Amino acid sequence: MRKQIHFTARFCLCASLLLGLPGCAAPALALLEIGAGTGASAGVSHTLNGITYKTFTASAEDIHQATRRALTAMGIPIDADTTDAQLRKITAHANDRDITIEIEEVTPKTSRLRVVAAENYIFKDSATASEIIVQASQAFDDMQAARPKSRARIAKSPTN
Numbered sequence: 001m002r003k004q005i006h007f008t009a010r011f012c013l014c015a016s017l018l019l020g021l022p023g024c025a026a027p028a029l030a031l032l033e034i035g036a037g038t039g040a041s042a043g044v045s046h047t048l049n050g051i052t053y054k055t056f057t058a059s060a061e062d063i064h065q066a067t068r069r070a071l072t073a074m075g076i077p078i079d080a081d082t083t084d085a086q087l088r089k090i091t092a093h094a095n096d097r098d099i100t101i102e103i104e105e106v107t108p109k110t111s112r113l114r115v116v117a118a119e120n121y122i123f124k125d126s127a128t129a130s131e132i133i134v135q136a137s138q139a140f141d142d143m144q145a146a147r148p149k150s151r152a153r154i155a156k157s158p159t160n
Contacts, residue, residue, distance in 0.1 A: 050124020070135035
């Protein structure tokens with residue numbers, strides 16, 4: 001009887017230790033993301049529950065336009081596009097993915113783009129969400145490059 005109690009105690013201890021192991025993945029994933037961020041995807045952040053986001057130094061309207069251009073370029077049809085005081089929301093779909101995009105005005109010159117691509121309402125597709133952000137970032141850069149540059153006035157000194 002005593003052996004069985006000892007075995008049960010060891011089993012419960014091992015089981016409780018094993019249940020805590022999935023939590024160890026979070027620091028490893030964070031280190032992996034830091035090492036993996038290169039090129040255009042640098043600055044794109046991910047949460048463990050599949051939400052992908054990036055903050056831009058740009059107005060919410062500029063990021064909204066860039067995101068719509070990115071979705072069009074990717075061939076992702078837009079289902080709805082709504083706006084309230086500080087949040088713009090775009091819903092779209094691609095095959096079996098429901099895409100929700102939120103553009104939050106942090107300040108008049110700073111915006112946060114948040115993308116969730118859900119597969120069958122259960123699984124999150126962070127690769128697609130990341131690509132949407134990368135393409136929106138590229139579209140924003142293209143928009144900035146297309147804008148006319150303001151010329152600095154150079155004061156002319158009088159010549160004798």
